[in-house]
Amino acid sequence: MASSQADELPNIRQYASDAHRSLQHAVEPRQSDLEAFEARLDQTVQELRERVQDQERALQELRQSRASNAHFRSGDPKTQLQQLRVLKDAYDSLTSLEPDLPSPSSALPPLLAVRITQQGIKDTKEAIQDSREQLASTQRQLECEESNLRDANAITKSLESRIDHLQIEDSQTSTWSPSQVAQDMLTAVHKRKEAYGSETDRLRTALESFTNGLLAPLVAAEELGGPIVGDLLSVDDEMLAAGFSHQGKPKPLKQGQGVEDKRQRRLEDVWGMGTGTDSTLLSSEREAAAREIQYLLQSLYDARIGQTSGGEYVVLERDSAAARFLVRAKVAQLHPKDARRMRLVDFGRDLEQIK
Structure with a gap:
C-alpha cells in the first residue's frame, strides 16, 4: 500500500x-x-x-501487533468476548472520525478534478463516435431492409395480379369446348408472332440506322487502308473520297473529272462484287460499306435460320473490313478450319446454359 x-x-x-x-x-x-x-x-x-x-x-504497527498476537488466543470465552469488544470499540472510534481530506489550500483537488473531467470528456467523445458508427450501420441496414420490403411487396402484388388473371381465365375457359380452346391458343400464337415481327422490324430499322449513320464510314475507312474501326471516331465523306495513305492517314481532297472517274472505278473494284446489288448504283464509299454490311448480316441470318442450302456457314468472297469487324465485335465467328466461311455466334446457347 x-x-x-x-x-x-x-x-x-x-x-x-x-x-x-x-x-x-x-x-x-x-x-x-x-x-x-x-x-x-x-x-x-x-x-x-x-x-x-x-x-x-x-501499517508497521499493525503488522507488529498481528505478529505478537498471532500465537495468542485465549481459550476462555469471557476473554474472547472482551477482546471482541475492544475491537468493536476501536472500529467505532475510527468510524466516528472525520475523513482525512486535503487542506483547502491544497492543489490536489483541482488536479484530480481536471483529470477526472478530461477522462470524462475523452470517454464521452469515444461514446459519441461509437454511437455515430452504430447509427450509420443501423441506417444502412434499415435502407437495405426497406428495399427488400419494396421488392417483396412488388413481387407479391405481381403474383396476386397473375393469380387473379389466371382465375378469371380458368373460369372463362372451364366451359369451353376443345375446339374453342384450340382456337384461343391459335389466336394467342398469332398475336405473339405479330408482336415478334413488329419488334424484329423495329430492331432491323435501328440496326440499319446505326449502320448507315455511324458504322458504315468507319468500315469504309478501314477498307480503303485507313485506321481500323474504333481507332478513328469521326469519318466524313470528304475523307473517304480523298482516301488514305499507306500510313493510314487521310489524304488531301482533290477535285476534277479524272478524280471522280478514279473514285468510281475504286468503288466498283472494292465494293462492286459481293454486295448482292448492282455496282452502278454505288454513289459513295459510305453507301457501299453500308450495303455490304447489311448484305453480310442478312446472309448470316438466313443461314442461321436454315433458309440457305449451305448450312449455317456463309462463304466469303473476299476478306472485307465488314467481315473482320463482325468477328472482332463477337457477332460472327470464322470456321475453325476454313477462314473463308463464317457464321453467326450462337447467342442462345449461353441463355440455355443459364437456365
Whole structure:
C-alpha cells in the first residue's frame, strides 16, 4: 500500500507539470501566480509525503501487533468476548472520525478534478463516435431492409395480379369446348408472332440506322487502308473520297473529272462484287460499306435460320473490313478450319446454359 502511494507521487508531479504547460499555452500567467501555484504544489506534495509516512507507520504497527498476537488466543470465552469488544470499540472510534481530506489550500483537488473531467470528456467523445458508427450501420441496414420490403411487396402484388388473371381465365375457359380452346391458343400464337415481327422490324430499322449513320464510314475507312474501326471516331465523306495513305492517314481532297472517274472505278473494284446489288448504283464509299454490311448480316441470318442450302456457314468472297469487324465485335465467328466461311455466334446457347 505504501509503495503504491509512493509510486503515485511522480505521476502527480508529471500530471501537474503537463497541466501547467497547457495553461501556459492557453493564457500567459503572471509571475506571482506561477510562484503561488508552485508553492501550493510543493505544499501538496509535502502533505502527501507526510500522509504516506503516517500510513507506513500505522501499517508497521499493525503488522507488529498481528505478529505478537498471532500465537495468542485465549481459550476462555469471557476473554474472547472482551477482546471482541475492544475491537468493536476501536472500529467505532475510527468510524466516528472525520475523513482525512486535503487542506483547502491544497492543489490536489483541482488536479484530480481536471483529470477526472478530461477522462470524462475523452470517454464521452469515444461514446459519441461509437454511437455515430452504430447509427450509420443501423441506417444502412434499415435502407437495405426497406428495399427488400419494396421488392417483396412488388413481387407479391405481381403474383396476386397473375393469380387473379389466371382465375378469371380458368373460369372463362372451364366451359369451353376443345375446339374453342384450340382456337384461343391459335389466336394467342398469332398475336405473339405479330408482336415478334413488329419488334424484329423495329430492331432491323435501328440496326440499319446505326449502320448507315455511324458504322458504315468507319468500315469504309478501314477498307480503303485507313485506321481500323474504333481507332478513328469521326469519318466524313470528304475523307473517304480523298482516301488514305499507306500510313493510314487521310489524304488531301482533290477535285476534277479524272478524280471522280478514279473514285468510281475504286468503288466498283472494292465494293462492286459481293454486295448482292448492282455496282452502278454505288454513289459513295459510305453507301457501299453500308450495303455490304447489311448484305453480310442478312446472309448470316438466313443461314442461321436454315433458309440457305449451305448450312449455317456463309462463304466469303473476299476478306472485307465488314467481315473482320463482325468477328472482332463477337457477332460472327470464322470456321475453325476454313477462314473463308463464317457464321453467326450462337447467342442462345449461353441463355440455355443459364437456365
